[in-house]
Amino acid sequence: MTVKAMPLLAGDVLTAHGYNVGKPQYAWKTVAESVVNSAVDQLDDELFLPVEPFSMYLVLACFSVTGPTAAKLRLGYSVPAGTQGRRHNVGPAAAVTSTTDTMRISVHAWPTAVSYGTTTTAVSIIEEGVLVTEAAGGIMNVQWAQNFANATAVTLEARSFLRIQQVT
Template sequence: MPLRAGDRFTAHGFNLGQPQYAWKTVAESVTSSDVDQLDDELFLPLEPFSVYLVTTCLSVSGPTAAKLRFGYAVPAGVQGRRTNFGPAHTATTTTDRFRVSMHAWPTAVSYGTVTGTPVSIIEEGVLFTEGTGGLLQAQWAQNFVDATAVTIEARSFLMTRQVIG
């Protein structure tokens, strides 16, 4: 964030606009479960009465039959929408149908998975907090129960950038 003559330099002002990252250091898998689970590493704090730009980039592997259901646990009162890019729920190959949609932050979205080939998923949007802060945390599951694991690979990440606080 640029400083101008007369600006007060504060820790909060310096941090405003600086990205925060949560990286997956190890792959995490779900097998035989369509119950949403909170991700072990993809979570970041949110301050009350703030606006954030949020980006999530995932590398996902799993059987074509299982699919991935992906959403977020958010603090009470969160507003905003995110745009979703990834394989369509009906995709069976990496060159098959593609999903582009828009949803509220807590809404779970179903993506296709392709047996033997990791796929990429990107979600971006604006998130507004109300009077309570808390955690923005990825939550996910298999969309259809399957004995073969769906895995969010290491090096997937969640990034927030507070633009108003």
């Protein structure tokens, strides 16, 4: 097993795996990524982070999305088997036609696909919550697609990000 090298500061807590509990990990999109004419969920190429077994994480995900109002965005997460927890979802409701339209505010399990509205002007989606792993560690990966296949692209913009912070 490889142990990550990191600076140690007063008050730092280490797990058996050498990861520093409490230090946030980040993944962000360096380039915009588009999906055209497909409602098949895909694992995002850049928005994924490792999670340890028997651990609890605080998670924050912020996305900037553009696309036609007819396509919409479906967003969920691939997580290790047995993972529990819920995420709070805030973003444009699926029926939006403008950036000043109705908002969606809901709570779902991490793997549950949630539909958001899209417009040709970037909209913001924020999801946050607690993720609790069981015996299986692995990868937490953002998973997304068009909600309805459409010939015009839905784009997850650059600088969208995923942040996790292990708390136990």
